[in-house]
Amino acid sequence: MGKQTENKRDEKGRFTTGNTEGNRWKKGESGCPTGRRNSFSDILNELGDIEVDDKSRREKIMDKLYAMAMRGDLNAIKFIVEKLEGKNLERVQVQELEPLKIIELPDDFE
Secondary structure: OOOOOOOOEOOOOOEOOOOOOOOOOOOOOOOOOOOOOOHHHHHHHHHHOOEEOOEEHHHHHHHHHHHHHHOOOHHHHHHHHHHHHOOOOOOOOOOOOOOOOOOOOOOOOO
16 A cells, blocks of 8 residues: 555544645646546437437427427426526525513512
8 A cells, every 4th residue: 555545543543634745736737637527428419419310319309399398398398498597596585583582470470
C-alpha cells in the first residue's frame, strides 16, 4: 500500500491532522481532465441522430410529443412548457411568530 493511501489515525480512530505527502494534483489540474463520461447520454444522442423516413428520431419524437399535446395530453403539455419556460418556482412566505404570553392566575381564582 502506498504512502498516499495509508490511513493515519490516532488512538481514538480519528484521522490525524496534516498532509505530509502533498496533493496529488497541481492547482488547477484535475484528476479527470476529460470529465466524467456518461455513456448512456452518449448512446441516446447517437440513437437520436439516426435518420428514419427523411427525419431524425429526435424530430419524430418531437412531432409525436406535440401531437399528444394538441390532443390535450396534460403531461405532454407540461413537459413542453417546462422545457421552454423552465419549472415554476415555489415561493414560501415565512413570518416570525411571537412567543405566547402566559398569564399566571392566583390559586384562589375561580
